[in-house]
Amino acid sequence: xxxxxxxxxxxxxxxxxxxxxxxxxxxxxxxxxxxxxxxxxxxxxxxxxxxxxxxxxxxxxxxxxxxxxxxxxxxxxxxxxxxxxxxxxxxxxxxxxxxxxxxxxxxxxxxxxxxxxxxxxxxxxxxxxxxxxxxxxxxxxxxxxxxxxxxxxxxxxxxxxxxxxxxxxxxxxxxxxxxxxxxxxxxxxxxxxxxxxxxxxxxxxxxxxxxxxxxxxxxxxxxxxxxxxxxxxxxxxxxxxxxxxxxxxxxxxxxxxxxxxxxxxxxxxxxxxxxxxxxxxxxxxxxxxxxxxxxxxxxxxxxxxxxxxxxxxxxxxxxxxx
Amino acid sequence: xxxxxxxxxxxxxxxxxxxxxxxxxxxxxxxxxxxxxxxxxxxxxxxxxxxxxxxxxxxxxxxxxxxxxxxxxxxxxxxxxxxxxxxxxxxxxxxxxxxxxxxxxxxxxxxxxxxxxxxxxxxxxxxxxxxxxxxxxxxxxxxxxxxxxxxxxxxxxxxxxxxxxxxxxxxxxxxxxxxxxxxxxxxxxxxxxxxxxxxxxxxxxxxxxxxxxxxxxxxxxxxxxxxxxxxxxxxxxxxxxxxxxxxxxxxxxxxxxxxxxxxxxxxxxxxxxxxxxxxxxxxxxxxxxxxxxxxxxxxxxxxxxxxxxxxxxxxxxxxxxx
Numbered sequence: 287x288x289x290x291x292x293x294x295x296x297x298x299x300x301x302x303x304x305x306x307x308x309x310x311x312x313x314x315x316x317x318x319x320x321x322x323x324x325x326x327x328x329x330x331x332x333x334x335x336x337x338x339x340x341x342x343x344x345x346x347x348x349x350x351x352x353x354x355x356x357x358x359x360x361x362x363x364x365x366x367x368x369x370x371x372x373x374x375x376x377x378x379x380x381x382x383x384x385x386x387x388x389x390x391x392x393x394x395x396x397x398x399x400x401x402x403x404x405x406x407x408x409x410x411x412x413x414x415x416x417x418x419x420x421x422x423x424x425x426x427x428x429x430x431x432x433x434x435x436x437x438x439x440x441x442x443x444x445x446x447x448x449x450x451x452x453x454x455x456x457x458x459x460x461x462x463x464x465x466x467x468x469x470x471x472x473x474x475x476x477x478x479x480x481x482x483x484x485x486x487x488x489x490x491x492x493x494x495x496x497x498x499x500x501x502x503x504x505x506x507x508x509x510x511x512x513x514x515x516x517x518x519x520x521x522x523x524x525x526x527x528x529x530x531x532x533x534x535x536x537x538x539x540x541x542x543x544x545x546x547x548x549x550x551x552x553x554x555x556x557x558x559x560x561x562x563x564x565x566x567x568x569x570x571x572x573x574x575x576x577x578x579x580x581x582x583x584x585x586x587x588x589x590x591x592x593x594x595x596x597x598x599x600x601x602x603x604x605x606x607x608x
Numbered sequence: 609x610x611x612x613x614x615x616x617x618x619x620x621x622x623x624x625x626x627x628x629x630x631x632x633x634x635x636x637x638x639x640x641x642x643x644x645x646x647x648x649x650x651x652x653x654x655x656x657x658x659x660x661x662x663x664x665x666x667x668x669x670x671x672x673x674x675x676x677x678x679x680x681x682x683x684x685x686x687x688x689x690x691x692x693x694x695x696x697x698x699x700x701x702x703x704x705x706x707x708x709x710x711x712x713x714x715x716x717x718x719x720x721x722x723x724x725x726x727x728x729x730x731x732x733x734x735x736x737x738x739x740x741x742x743x744x745x746x747x748x749x750x751x752x753x754x755x756x757x758x759x760x761x762x763x764x765x766x767x768x769x770x771x772x773x774x775x776x777x778x779x780x781x782x783x784x785x786x787x788x789x790x791x792x793x794x795x796x797x798x799x800x801x802x803x804x805x806x807x808x809x810x811x812x813x814x815x816x817x818x819x820x821x822x823x824x825x826x827x828x829x830x831x832x833x834x835x836x837x838x839x840x841x842x843x844x845x846x847x848x849x850x851x852x853x854x855x856x857x858x859x860x861x862x863x864x865x866x867x868x869x870x871x872x873x874x875x876x877x878x879x880x881x882x883x884x885x886x887x888x889x890x891x892x893x894x895x896x897x898x899x900x901x902x903x904x905x906x907x908x909x910x911x912x913x914x915x916x917x918x919x920x921x922x923x924x925x926x927x928x929x930x
Binding site: 361418419433435436438440441442443444445446447448449450452453454455456457462463464465466467530534537538539540541542543544545546572573574575576577579580581 | 683740741755757758760762763764765766767768769770771772774775776777778779784785786787788789852856859860861862863864865866867868894895896897898899901902903
């Protein structure tokens with residue numbers, strides 16, 4: 287009988303659970319909701335019950351489960367599998383969720399932060415398959431990331447590595463939520479791209495986005511890309527600035543860890559070639575001419591299941607036979 | 609009898625050879641000169657003869673040598689131990705120097721680029737001793753570097769990693785020798801620091817350095833630091849800009865590989881606290897406030913023997929019993 291791996295993606299408002307075979311094929315999935323005031327042990331019991339129901343509903347025996355993986359948002363301690371704090375779950379303070387789950391399941395549980403989990407998923411079965419040196423960025427409200435170096439996730443001292451949204455691409459630039467100025471996240475994340483547009487229009491910039499702001503009281507990143515596509519000059523410049531910042535980020539990472547492939551994920555990649563083409567354009571324009579580079583830049587392929595796939599892939603990697 | 613390790617530092621105009629015990633104590637050293645038009649096999653024979661003479665003069669038997677390490681400047685292929693091209697040695701094109709030396713010595717030879725060798729030396733017995741996650745910069749004519757991640761030198765795809773002088777710290781800034789604009793190397797290396805000062809003075813900047821330029825037809829990095837120390841405002845601003853660029857570089861590396869310690873080496877560190885204090889000052893000023901960081905910034909301690917120590921340390925690491 288096939289060995290089964292469970293992938294768990296702890297989000298802010300719900301928890302996705304997926305069940306995979308040892309080739310990482312998704313067999314079945316479910317999700318359970320969380321509420322802000324839930325105690326950690328209640329949430330852990332929900333994950334346990336959700337997983338056992340999922341298995342039962344699909345005629346999979348708990349005995350065939352080899353291990354589980356869980357990806358968590360926010361500050362965490364990978365070494366001891368602890369959530370230090372969780373967005374939208376205020377009662378989660380220093381919760382040893384890895385060991386709590388492992389006890390409930392009576393199985394090994396592997397723990398990682400969500401960006402590393404998604405990075406590992408792309409490496410295992412997505413856009414980074416077969417790529418032992420890769421860099422991974424998620425473009426959403428913030429910019430997160432992960433690095434795979436010689437086939438391993440890079441963690442750094444005290445698990446401090448790969449805060450990739452906080453490399454400085456515009457010195458002295460916009461103030462980031464982290465307190466630095468000019469972070470990639472403060473200029474080129476989905477929410478920063480929208481914020482740059484909105485602030486400029488509020489300050490009087492001419493754009494077809496003005497009507498969107500008047501109607502909706504806010505501008506989204508999607509609005510900016512749509513209006514750029516429709517030919518609005520200001521929206522186009524806003525997108526170009528995002529692409530320029532991401533190109534600098536790619537060059538900085540190229541010269542640091544020397545990836546074979548750079549993979550972008552997250553909500554903003556819905557913009558497709560309109561974004562990817564411009565990142566590549568500025569990457570080529572800014573990149574050194576000292577020697578030819580073969581690093582590829584591409585988009586992630588796993589979509590919204592990346593979290594559960596990556597968590598199961600990590601569980602397989604850490605505990606499986608291969 | 610103690611096991612002996614040979615460290616070889618291939619420079620532009622001479623080759624240093626050191627002989628170490630398995631605690632990496634330097635037992636004896638020598639150097640042999642090279643001339644521009646020397647054939648690779650002649651240079652290899654000089655290294656061989658120099659090493660054998662050094663051992664004989666110090667009553668050390670070749671049989672007690674366990675292995676040798678060699679550090680090389682310029683483009684190289686670490687996987688097959690090949691010098692692709694060597695500064696000041698125009699006849700060196702695709703020279704398999706690792707295997708040539710190994711045959712002459714009849715011993716294993718370990719091969720690395722010179723920045724990685726110096727990085728490893730500091731990690732083994734210098735400012736990075738005991739530090740398994742470190743970043744290393746050399747500040748000289750250019751800016752080179754190395755990264756140790758979980759106790760291993762980081763190489764990347766095709767040995768493409770750690771071109772640390774080419775992270776972009778001043779987007780759209782000075783044109784670097786590599787073809788990019790705004791590289792750390794183009795703003796904050798010793799020669800770029802001097803060049804910035806000289807160009808500004810030639811363009812009319814007021815400074816006590818003006819007389820140096822008139823007398824010597826050029827300004828050196830050392831001149832800039834000396835005049836800053838003596839209170840010259842322009843020279844002080846020039847040093848501050850160097851420190852600002854290096855602080856951004858430190859922050860970018862902190863958020864990428866998460867080092868416990870960042871070590872600066874190279875000619876410019878002769879400036880001492882006048883440089884180190886200002887790098888730390890801007891690092892603290894620019895760094896995020898999201899959480900406290902414990903990363904230390906310090907200077908290298910091995911000095912001019914770093915190349916031979918690092919090469920011997922790598923040989924020990926790759927071939928020794930520990």
